[in-house]
Amino acid sequence: HRKGAVGNIRKLIFKTHPADLAWVFRSLTPIERKDIFEIIAQTELVADFLSELDTSIMVELVEDLSPEFMAKVVTRMASDDAADLLEALPNDIAVEIRRHMQVDDRHEVEELLKYDPETAGGLMSTDFMYLDEDLTVEEAIRKVQKRSEEKEMVFYLYITHGDGQLSGVLSLRELLLHPPHRKLKNIMNRNVISVTTDTDQEEVAHVVSQYNLLAVPVVDATYKLVGIVTVDDVIDVIREEATEDFLQMAGAGREREILLKPLYQKILLRAPWLFASWIGGVTAMFIINSFQYELQKVLALASFIPIIAGMGGNIATQSSTIVVRGLATGRINMQHFFPVVIKEFLVGIVLGAVFGTLLGFLAHFKYADPLYLGVVVGISVFAVMTMAATVGTIVPLILKRLNIDAAIATGPFITTSIDILGVSLFFMVAKTLLEL
């Protein structure tokens, strides 16, 4: 019976796209994963499957396999996926696997491992088609027919001269439009957009999406063509950067696979940010405590603490999110610094006036005594919201200018700072206007 079940699972595996298999794996328990992977590991699909898998699941599965077997699997993977896999594994295992690889395959992967994984060098694949500019159209077509099988993105043909220096690009379609004996250098497009191995992955993603490219060539310092980054990897970068920004803005670390991590890691990733907000809360506690005398005289002040902190925190979150996302999508650049701050300041003034007035009237009619409580509350909401919108705008812009990830600024940091500033301001306004 067992044998029959395995046979059926094998059939199912062969009918399923490796990307779908990887998707299903997220929903399985670790034991189920091991069982099914044992079957996948015996098929040709294993290399494709591993390239599609979430890193943490992949590492968990691969650690049990022999280095000899993994060396064969890694050799069958696209060079960029192979490098990503080796990078994710614990170092001793990765070294063992590399030791069992053939010299030239190992060399190719080790070249890629030299680059920072968040740069074009770390993203690029070295399996690409390039043709010397002195070839004719006929020769080029023959090369495509013969050699393109295992290459990525053969729709763009990169043209080189000399020692592999990038000189142009030609699409496969354009190649077909020219007579057989014309030389590539006479028909190629010389205006080729490229990036260098150390270009940051966000910039690579920007270039590919800005110019609607399917791939971008990567050159080294001597303008030698060393790889290409394809649009599917760019989509992954865009998704991953967005996920990291989401998590950072919520103060939940920047580990994209947090959902797949064991409980203690989930807790450790989130604790530091909560600790920062704990410190902020304790500060607010001391501040309120220092106004004990005023609070004693006008107990009603305590009722307004949540709304003042909340309105401030919420408008600051709006402003900082708009700015952080604007920076990420390029809708804000640093020349916009002042116009953006001024507009958010104005938004804060108008919304602060509206919600301050509303609360002021409500407070006035609810609490007859002290007479000016409504005024105090209204002014405080107005001032806190104006300040919060401005701070929420300025902080991410300053971080960006200091080359720090602006997403850190939103979430816990901003809301906690606004709690502290808001509460201080409120009690000072109360103390002054109510003459306490």
Place this chain on the structure above:
Amino acid sequence: HRKGAVGNIRKLIFKTHPADLAWVFRSLTPIERKDIFEIIAQTELVADFLSELDTSIMVELVEDLSPEFMAKVVTRMASDDAADLLEALPNDIAVEIRRHMQVDDRHEVEELLKYDPETAGGLMSTDFMYLDEDLTVEEAIRKVQKRSEEKEMVFYLYITHGDGQLSGVLSLRELLLHPPHRKLKNIMNRNVISVTTDTDQEEVAHVVSQYNLLAVPVVDATYKLVGIVTVDDVIDVIREEATEDFLQMAGAGREREILLKPLYQKILLRAPWLFASWIGGVTAMFIINSFQYELQKVLALASFIPIIAGMGGNIATQSSTIVVRGLATGRINMQHFFPVVIKEFLVGIVLGAVFGTLLGFLAHFKYADPLYLGVVVGISVFAVMTMAATVGTIVPLILKRLNIDAAIATGPFITTSIDILGVSLFFMVAKTLLEL
């Protein structure tokens, strides 16, 4: 002099990629935009340029041009971009432009305008290459040479039979590998992944990125091939959906181009969410007011309001952000409902215990009286954080099950609800344990 300046700007425009021009336009004032656009409008570039521009800037510029001129420009645009432009314009202007278009161009665009812009039908281009399955390789190559100029993504050749029903796909590279007289139907890949005109754009993006496609064919109810969605449009969808989620999670509406909107619109987009949080704050005010007697007896309780609301709000934001992003990236699906809730509940218990204990000790040593204040504060932080992590997880999951956008749940709604729940719980714990 004026003429010389215009000449120089013309040269600069011709040397700049239309996407870069569109990028620069974001930093210009409305008057500068008009001036430079007047020059662009006289060049061949105008159609490409308008396709790259942000919608709000495009509408502002186009409104001044004659419908006759715009009809010519729209005709030169890719059909999907043309439809997007007409959709963004005020209806009376769009109708005028369409009236001036040639019958067949108008028909093509009007077909596209029938679809919901957030579906595959709304995204697709109708300028694609398709070949009947009975053609030979030689005939196919000739068709590509002759007809592919104005088509999108000619690297995938879609193969049809009968009345244009999709039957397979062939890459341009594969076409070159076969002998000239073989028929396409004998070499095509029959396993073609497609979407239908009413497939939601998020699902289209999922399909393209999941299977690493450069384009996906769109079929109608009779499986007739009616268009293709290319990967560059998918990248735009992924970016736009992420931006909308960011804004929604911050309670700042879901207008992606909020930065380009005039001040009053910025304010109107943000006010409703702040009003919701205002209502929440007023509710918290009434709740605290109802515990006036207890507060009078133990004034120190007021000092802990910000930290209790803040720790609850922050852990809830973490949980809900992880869940919302997990749903968007497919790392959580609805079968995960209970495991996810239980894990977040456990995270809440552990972190609640840690930060509750910390605050309990601090409160105990700071306030000698009443004796159990430390215990009250510790238990409250523990309970609020556990509850907040759980609520922050459950609410987006429930919204998703009800087919409501889960991103709405985070930000103001969650933090304001936690404020109310947290403050109530804190005062009730205090009242009970301190026997007030």
